[in-house]
Amino acid sequence: RKEVEQDPGPFNVPEGATVAFNCTYSNSASQSFFWYRQDCRKEPKLLMSVYSSGNEDGRFTAQLNRASQYISLLIRDSKLSDSATYLCVFGGSSNTGKLIFGQGTTLQVKP
Amino acid sequence: NAGVMQNPRHLVRRRGQEARLRCSPMKGHSHVYWYRQLPEEGLKFMVYLQKENIIDESGMPKERFSAEFPKEGPSILRIQQVVRGDSAAYFCASSPRGFGTEAFFGQGTRLTVV
Numbered sequence: 001r002k003e004v005e006q007d008p009g010p011f012n013v014p015e016g017a018t019v020a021f022n023c024t025y026s027n028s029a030s031q032s033f034f035w036y037r038q039d040c041r042k043e044p045k046l047l048m049s050v051y052s053s054g055n056e057d058g059r060f061t062a063q064l065n066r067a068s069q070y071i072s073l074l075i076r077d078s079k080l081s082d083s084a085t086y087l088c089v090f091g092g093s094s095n096t097g098k099l100i101f102g103q104g105t106t107l108q109v110k111p
Numbered sequence: 112n113a114g115v116m117q118n119p120r121h122l123v124r125r126r127g128q129e130a131r132l133r134c135s136p137m138k139g140h141s142h143v144y145w146y147r148q149l150p151e152e153g154l155k156f157m158v159y160l161q162k163e164n165i166i167d168e169s170g171m172p173k174e175r176f177s178a179e180f181p182k183e184g185p186s187i188l189r190i191q192q193v194v195r196g197d198s199a200a201y202f203c204a205s206s207p208r209g210f211g212t213e214a215f216f217g218q219g220t221r222l223t224v225v
Contacts, residue, residue, distance in 0.1 A: 032211040043202055043216040044154065087154070091211030096159055096167035099144060099204075099214060103153035 003027065006088055006102040014110055017078045021105045023088030024070040031097075033064055034089040035073050038104065044087055047073075078109045113138070115205050115217035116185075123223045124193045132188040132220045134203030142166075142209030143186045145178060148200045148219075160186060161209060193224045 006023045013019050033050035048055065050062040050071045061074040071088055085104040091097055116135040124130050136143055141162045146154040156170040160180035171178065175193075180186040190197055200221050204214035 032213075034213060041148070041200065043218050044204075046213055046215065049213060097210030097212075098156050098159045098167045098169075099211065100156060101146070101154040 003100050004088060004090060004102040006105050008103055008105060010106040010108050012108045012110060013078055015078055015080060017109075018074065018076045019078060019107060020072055020074045021086055021088075021107075022070050022072045023102050023105075024068075025088075025090045026069070027090070028066075028069060030090040032091040033062075033071050034091070034099075035060075035062055035071070036087040036089055036101070038085045038087055044101075047086070075107075078107075080109050080111065083107055083109045115140075115203060115215055117201075117203050117217035117220050119220060120218060121221045121223070123225060125225055126194055127192050130190040130193050130197070130222055132190075132201050132203075132222070133185045134188070134205075134217055135185040136203075136205030137207075137215060140205035140207050140215075142206040142214075143180050144204045144206070144214055145186075145188050146202045146204070148202065150199075154202065157188070159209070166209070190222075193222075195224050198222055198224045 035047040036044040037047045038044045050064045054063045059076045063072045085106045087104045088102040091099040143160045145157040148154050158171050158178045159167040175191045177189045200219045202219045204216045206214040
């Protein structure tokens with residue numbers, strides 16, 4: 001089983017739609033979880049950390065399900081500017097705490 | 112507060128030459144990660160360093176690749192005797208606390224081997 005699995009998409013949605021991505025991880029010892037965003041193969045940018053209690057930042061909501069070993073990202077009221085690749089990231093599962101990236105899910109928001 | 116600085120942004124090398132990629136972390140950050148991204152692929156972990164220490168190099172190819180993060184100066188990723196397959200974007204990220212906490216990326220170095 002891969003360390004991290006994401007549906008690559010693309011997800012094509014109209015403006016204003018709500019879209020959700022999931023990402024599963026194989027190592028139950030993972031301690032930290034993040035969503036990053038990458039535009040056109042530029043540098044990844046931290047979108048939000050993911051906590052056990054879930055967290056929300058404006059139109060973005062992130063959830064962690066430890067029992068089923070996945071994290072999710074919900075985007076409400078999609079904007080054209082949300083078009084990007086969304087990367088799930090896990091860390092802290094090894095003795096060294098390296099960050100492991102998923103392959104990314106591509107989102108295209110259409111007018 | 113400047114972000115993570117990588118240079119050069121673009122690097123062209125002939126097969127067999129050496130490539131040196133530099134990464135200056137954000138101020139106050141003593142943890143650095145290096146990642147490689149091949150065309151149409153995700154980010155692959157290469158190495159995780161703290162000042163003067165290699166914490167995890169499990170993603171580094173066994174030959175030709177090395178990394179360092181000296182007490183003073185930037186972190187360096189060195190690729191000796193480059194081959195066409197080394198052509199990729201190399202990203203560096205720095206973290207204030209490391210060990211699986213949030214990290215912030217530089218703009219990357221695009222290496223092209225001709």
